[in-house]
Amino acid sequence: MFSEKMKPRFSDTDALGHISNTAIPIWFEGARDEIFKLFLPDLDLSKWPLILAKTEIEFHRQLYFQQEVEIKTYICKLGNASFQVYQEVWQQAKKCVSGTATMVNFCYQTQKSQAIDDDIRAKLSEHIYIPS
Amino acid sequence: MFSEKMKPRFSDTDALGHISNTAIPIWFEGARDEIFKLFLPDLDLSKWPLILAKTEIEFHRQLYFQQEVEIKTYICKLGNASFQVYQEVWQQAKKCVSGTATMVNFCYQTQKSQAIDDDIRAKLSEHIYIPS
Amino acid sequence: MFSEKMKPRFSDTDALGHISNTAIPIWFEGARDEIFKLFLPDLDLSKWPLILAKTEIEFHRQLYFQQEVEIKTYICKLGNASFQVYQEVWQQAKKCVSGTATMVNFCYQTQKSQAIDDDIRAKLSEHIYIPS
Amino acid sequence: MFSEKMKPRFSDTDALGHISNTAIPIWFEGARDEIFKLFLPDLDLSKWPLILAKTEIEFHRQLYFQQEVEIKTYICKLGNASFQVYQEVWQQAKKCVSGTATMVNFCYQTQKSQAIDDDIRAKLSEHIYIPS
Numbered sequence: 299m300f301s302e303k304m305k306p307r308f309s310d311t312d313a314l315g316h317i318s319n320t321a322i323p324i325w326f327e328g329a330r331d332e333i334f335k336l337f338l339p340d341l342d343l344s345k346w347p348l349i350l351a352k353t354e355i356e357f358h359r360q361l362y363f364q365q366e367v368e369i370k371t372y373i374c375k376l377g378n379a380s381f382q383v384y385q386e387v388w389q390q391a392k393k394c395v396s397g398t399a400t401m402v403n404f405c406y407q408t409q410k411s412q413a414i415d416d417d418i419r420a421k422l423s424e425h426i427y428i429p430s
Numbered sequence: 431m432f433s434e435k436m437k438p439r440f441s442d443t444d445a446l447g448h449i450s451n452t453a454i455p456i457w458f459e460g461a462r463d464e465i466f467k468l469f470l471p472d473l474d475l476s477k478w479p480l481i482l483a484k485t486e487i488e489f490h491r492q493l494y495f496q497q498e499v500e501i502k503t504y505i506c507k508l509g510n511a512s513f514q515v516y517q518e519v520w521q522q523a524k525k526c527v528s529g530t531a532t533m534v535n536f537c538y539q540t541q542k543s544q545a546i547d548d549d550i551r552a553k554l555s556e557h558i559y560i561p562s
Numbered sequence: 563m564f565s566e567k568m569k570p571r572f573s574d575t576d577a578l579g580h581i582s583n584t585a586i587p588i589w590f591e592g593a594r595d596e597i598f599k600l601f602l603p604d605l606d607l608s609k610w611p612l613i614l615a616k617t618e619i620e621f622h623r624q625l626y627f628q629q630e631v632e633i634k635t636y637i638c639k640l641g642n643a644s645f646q647v648y649q650e651v652w653q654q655a656k657k658c659v660s661g662t663a664t665m666v667n668f669c670y671q672t673q674k675s676q677a678i679d680d681d682i683r684a685k686l687s688e689h690i691y692i693p694s
Numbered sequence: 695m696f697s698e699k700m701k702p703r704f705s706d707t708d709a710l711g712h713i714s715n716t717a718i719p720i721w722f723e724g725a726r727d728e729i730f731k732l733f734l735p736d737l738d739l740s741k742w743p744l745i746l747a748k749t750e751i752e753f754h755r756q757l758y759f760q761q762e763v764e765i766k767t768y769i770c771k772l773g774n775a776s777f778q779v780y781q782e783v784w785q786q787a788k789k790c791v792s793g794t795a796t797m798v799n800f801c802y803q804t805q806k807s808q809a810i811d812d813d814i815r816a817k818l819s820e821h822i823y824i825p826s
Contacts, residue, residue, distance in 0.1 A: 304700075307724035309584040311577035313475045313627060314538065315739055319482045320455045320573040327452060328703035341760045343445045343711055350451045354486045363577060364737045406446065436568075439592035441716040443709035445759060447607055452705040460571035473628045475579055495709060496605045577739045578802065583746045584723060587716045607709045614715045618750045670710065 299425060300332040300371040306363050317361035322395055323353065326385050329369040330399065333383060336421045337403070347412075349404040351380065355397035365389050372427035379403050379411040381422060384429050396429065431557060432464040432503040438495050449493035454527055455485065458517050461501040462531065465515060468553045469535070479544075481536040483512065487529035497521050504559035511535050511543040513554060516561050528561070563689060564596040564635040570627050581625035586659055587617065590649050593633040594663065597647060600685045601667070611676075613668040615644065619661035629653050636691035643667050643675040645686060648693050660693065695821060696728040696767040702759050713757035718791055719749065722781045725765040726795065729779060732817045733799070743808075745800040747776065751793035761785050768823035775799050775807040777818060780825050792825065 304325070312318035337347050361367065368388045375382035380402045387395040403414045414422070436457070444450040469479050493499065499521045506516035512534045519527040535546045546554070568589070576582040601611050625631065632652045639646035644666045651659040667678045678686070700721070708714040733743050757763065763785045770780035776798045783791040799810045810818070 305724075305727070307720060308727070308730075309576060309582050309720045309723055311739075312573060313575035313577070313579045314478055315577045318573050319485070320452075320459060323452045323455055324703060324705045327705055328701075331701070331704070334704075343707075343759065346446055349492075350489055352486070352488045353451070354484070356484050357482055360481075363739065437592075437595070439588060440595070440598075441588045441591055441708060441714050443607075444705060445707035445709070445711045447709045450705050456571060456573045459573055460569075463569070463572070466572075475575075475627065495607065578742055583749070584716075584719045587719055591716060610710055613756075614753055616750070616752045617715070618748070620748045621746055624745075 299427060300329065302329045302369045302371070303366055304369070305366050306361065308363060311363050315362075317363065319355075319357060322355055322357075322387065322397070325367075325369055325387065326353075326355075326397060326399065329371050329385060330383055330401075332371065333373075333401075333422070333425075336418055346406060347403055348401050349406075350399060351402050352400040353397060355395060357395055359389075359392055359394040361387060361389050361394045367394075371425075372429075373422050373425045374398060374428055376414075376419065376422055376426065379413050381414070384427060431559060432461065434461045434501045434503070435498055436501070437498050438493065440495060443495050447494075449495065451487075451489060454487055454489075454519065454529070457499075457501055457519065458485075458487075458529060458531065461503050461517060462515055462533075464503065465505075465533075465554070468550055478538060479535055480533050481538075482531060483534050484532040485529060487527060489527055491521075491524055491526040493519065493521050493526045499526075503557075504561075505554050505557045506530060506560055508546075508551065508554055508558065511545050513546070516559060563691060564593065566593045566633045566635070567630055568633070569630050570625065572627060575627050579626075581627065583619075583621060586619055586621075586651065586661070589631075589633055589651065590617075590619075590661060590663065593635050593649060594647055594665075596635065597637075597665075597686070600682055610670060611667055612665050613670075614663060615666050616664040617661060619659060621659055623653075623656055623658040625651060625653050625658045631658075635689075636693075637686050637689045638662060638692055640678075640683065640686055640690065643677050645678070648691060695823060696725065698725045698765045698767070699762055700765070701762050702757065704759060707759050711758075713759065715751075715753060718751055718753075718783065718793070721763075721765055721783065722749075722751075722767075722793060722795065725767050725781060726779055726797075728767065729769075729797075729818075729821075732814055742802060743799055744797050745802075746795060747798050748796040749793060751791060753791055755785075755788055755790040757783060757785050757790045763790075767821075768825075769818050769821045770794060770824055772810075772815065772818055772822065775809050777810070780823060 374384035638648035771778035
């Protein structure tokens with residue numbers, strides 16, 4: 299599991315006084331950095347090897363500006379060329395949002411998917427967690 | 431069906447040279463305005479009657495900065511207190527992204543869901559479309 | 563003068579119930595597209611010839627979600643390698659925000675500024691306006 | 695001086711491969727939280743006492759996604775009802791962006807500015823710094 303603690307920003311709020319749902323994909327992508335580094339330790343943008351295929355996000359409770367949040371990041375599925383990242387946002391000891399992102403190991407030059415290397419697969423598998 | 435045509439903004443791109451996945455929930459929420467107006471014609475924020483429960487987004491093709499996009503918005507499911515909005519982003523005559531948003535008719539004062547009024551239900555049902 | 567009419571999005575609001583100040587640089591950059599096209603008609607990102615050096619933004623009145631806005635874009639200063647764009651946001655017939663962006667004709671390969679071509683200079687000068 | 699260290703997010707980049715200029719007002723507003731708390735320790739949104747009147751931002755060097763940034767926040771001018779916040783973004787030991795935000799002590803109910811209380815003024819004055 300990867301954990302990132304951060305404070306929401308004022309600009310993450312919307313006119314309903316809570317955190318905008320549109321902030322969550324931004325937070326989740328930010329917290330996937332640790333996954334990106336398993337594929338590309340120097341995060342060299344010219345060699346970026348991943349593309350997002352699908353996201354699912356469930357909003358369980360409203361999030362607010364005033365308190366810190368923790369984003370928990372796991373691998374919940376590991377295929378040949380693709381894998382699923384499971385993430386949660388916690389605030390005040392409550393799970394407020396959860397979601398999965400399906401990512402594909404992708405070559406932007408050839409525009410094709412490619413099998414995940416065994417050494418990366420081994421590292422990803424250390425973070426496996428199946429949400430109940 | 432509701433249709434909104436718009437041009438992507440430079441700030442919608444990311445370092446991969448395409449439109450960031452994080453722009454899509456922003457575009458989709460913007461295009462749901464027409465749904466919001468069925469519930470609240472004057473869009474009075476102090477009476478906002480909807481909350482987002484879940485989103486699912488599939489990325490079929492990359493979107494680019496240079497060409498206009500069209501966002502198509504439908505109702506794909508209509509329950510007692512909740513409904514699902516189905517949306518697509520088209521660019522250069524190709525469907526690039528599709529997604530659903532599950533919305534709940536919600537009272538922010540009582541923090542409870544409430545049944546959708548019959549007249550609103552009738553208007554929503556005019557935009558029903560079941561994606562295949 | 564270039565004019566762009568657009569509707570604010572729900573995600574442009576913040577918890578104060580008005581449009582977030584952080585939305586304005588995004589709107590302004592979006593409306594500078596017409597300037598970008600004078601330099602680069604096909605908006606080819608691999609040949610991008612401009613970089614932002616400075617921005618100044620004044621917030622005269624609050625902007626709200628419910629009404630359309632118009633963004634007016636002018637050239638207010640034209641130097642050898644740089645120029646200034648002056649922009650305003652209008653809503654409900656009132657000027658709500660104004661600002662300038664200082665842009666430099668820039669080569670990302672050499673990381674150096676370069677003189678603006680005479681034909682582009684001629685086109686830019688058609689949009690000159692000096693705010694009082 | 696207030697200091698905030700943070701990592702840029704992938705979504706902060708744009709198609710030029712660097713951090714988008716539109717991210718800076720978001721980072722700067724986020725880092726002004728410590729100033730906001732001097733006025734309103736619990737950050738209660740219903741009592742928000744500040745409005746932004748003007749921003750000026752200078753982009754000295756490009757910022758990149760891969761390295762942590764530090765945002766430094768100072769008070770550079772202290773008036774009767776208004777004050778100026780001076781901020782810098784540092785990356786790799788270099789000052790990349792600097793800017794000022796003019797803020798007004800503002801009552802959203804009456805829509806009028808109001809003098810800054812002496813105790814808050816005293817706290818603000820502990821963070822005075824005049825950029826050369």
